[in-house]
Amino acid sequence: MAASPTNDHTAKRIVAAVIGNPNTGKSTLFNALTGINQKTGNYAGVTVEKKHGLANIGDTTIELIDLPGTYSLVARSVDEAIAVDVLASSLDGEEPVDVVLLVVDESSLERNLYLASQVLEFGLPVVVALTMGDIATKRGINVDARELTTLLGCPCVRVNALKGERLDELLKALAAILPSLDRHPDASRDPVSSLDSGFRRNDEMKGTAPLPNVEYPGRLRAAATELADELSAVLHAQGDRHTVSFQEAMRAIVDRHAGGEARFIKRLGDTVGPFIERARASLELGGLTPHMAEAGSRTRWARGMAGRVVTPGVPQGDSLTDRLDRVLTHRVWGTVIFLMLMALIFQSIYSWASPLMELIDEGFGSLGQLAGESIDDETLRSLVVDGVIAGIGGVLVFLPQIVILFLFISVLEASGYLARAAYLMDRLLRKFGLTGRSFIPMMSGFACAVPAIMATRTIPDRASRLATIMVTPLTSCSARLPVYTLMIGAFIPDETALGGLSLQALVMLGMYVTGILVAIPVAFVFRKTFFKGASAPLMIELPTYKLPRAKDILRAGAGRGWAFVKTAGTIIFITSVVLWAATYYPRDDALIAQFATERSAAEASGAPEDDLAAIDAREQAALSEASYLGQAGRVIQPAVEPLGWDWRIASAAVASFPAREVVVSAMGVLFGAGGDVDEESEGLRETLQKATHSDGRKLFTIATALSLMVFFALCMQCAATLATIKRETNSWRWPVFAFTYMTVLAYLGALVTYQVAAAIGLD
């Protein structure tokens, strides 16, 4: 690997990977060390978010990479695999790691030392940050940090990230590895070897990071030693001067399912496969399961280490977490509180976001007007105003809702409640072939399916993960809201029902419930058909409740919001421009001339502005009908008539393929109310209320409105979601599958809704 200019040691810059168990305060420490000097991006080729930042100490700059929280380096999920790949410096385009900052929870030292044993065996220099000291103290737990430093052979610094205590000491410990790197300037980026840097350093940096003395069973140790010798011989035969370490051989033997073996074969070539298989087979024949034997050895090592440095706490009375858990994890009360919390969150999202959404909408409206007035060329003006500005505005208008939802999710996550919600929902979701882990993505789906699908990475088994990805777009995301708002406002009577509840609010709630009621049985069917196999059992930590820090929450909300704008925004922007072209072309010159004549005559006769605007709207509608999109609507009209739709609704549905919310502006264009409309526009509502079929029958009835809403509740009209599914599954097969099944489901749902509603007299 070529030396990276940013990793030039003469400039005193080092790269540190921050790793630790989940809930150890790793991200809080990362934030405290890097402050505002943070960036988020993606690792090359995968969608796992890469968070990195800079910290300075003296004349040394430390680039910190915040790795996803993991309990082990045996990677079972996409997130965990990234942590291993970063440590091994085996990701293309990523800088090699110089030092590992291992975050260890002092209050659960024994458990945290399991990961520590694996990290230390990687052979990279390690600095340990001991966190959660305050919780340990409260529980009477005392850890001898000095003794731990001696036993692990690496600096252990007790820090308090929230109070900023001893952070400089920690950074100094990280920077102190610089001389050892200078002694081995080529250690991490030696192009001769095919091995990863982490293990490569085992040879060249012996003494800088002593390896933990994990006592493996004799037979496992012997097999790993023999394999190391055999593989070293293979390397030497290939002209590689490096040797394979005992730890490397051990990983190759024990990591069969988690990709360790594959990673190893990738580095050394196919010829080593039979050696590994033979070593493993001989152990299994003797009744020893390598990965279980290794896990047991590490647990014993961790217990031994903890036993020497931890003074256990005296049993305490119930902590605040215990008292809260008595209620919050209670089968009945916990569920009731959970449902109330969800209702409160969604209520807040809509009420808090509305003013901001209006502001953004008005801002883009003014921008469009300004652009319209300053561009003379008609085609360019239409492209900029109706394509570009309307496209970007259409995305950004949902940003407040999405950011607010993310803020709530961040609060739930940081407070420790989200794990309890997953615990509560596990029992229900398991009945339908999902697990509590599916809950978080499905909940995020109420804001936007794009980050929700990304959140499925924590689901370890592929079948459950794919099933969750497939049904998450059925939860009602914020893009459905404009469709619901328009239809309910225009066609559902403003009356009370069910003892004083607003009928309009009930229909809105019904739309949200429809998504969930359909998603759960669909998941069940998928798990029985396409995605068979047992779900990985629920195994999650329920962290201590904490009061989240506003700074961290705001940072997380802003980061995720920006990620949404970049991911979804780009796709929606591009497709909006394409959609504009489909509604703009072909230009019917005769039609344009006819309306120009009509307009001139009206102007000459001194007709009021409203009449002139009506002529413009009719012109727009006529041109839309003649456009490619209008033609497409005409073609599919026979198929949508049983849904109570005409060609204009069909065209608007086709136009909303890139994003559901586009249907509102598309209907504005197609029904001649103008493109600059939103779901609150009185003009559009009135136009729709007055719209008729070609035979003069009223087009929009309650039945039609319900049919359209059900269609949009169930359809997959979102290019950004499809692109995300493609990226997450690394295949076009699943986005095509999702689009197909959801479109069929949406059509059938709309058909049944219209026919039933019409039969009971709502037509």
Next chain:
Amino acid sequence: MAPDMTTAHVAQEFSMAEAKSRVVYSVLRITGHDDCSCRLHELGIGEGTTVMIERAGNPAIVRIGSSKLALSAECLHRIKVEPVR
């Protein structure tokens, strides 16, 4: 006849799925060879760990030291325990 200590010891062994709430147990071993069994070790449950069911059910809430885990019954069946005397 003197009691067979081995038999007496084994007779005390049962899975955590059968354990009583709010009683402290000591883990004897983890059975099974799959990812779930391995993950239990990674989460800090191994031979000698003291555990307690804090809330029974499926999933159950299990206390290990000062941490709490939500574990499904499938996992609990793999954890063989004996009461702490």
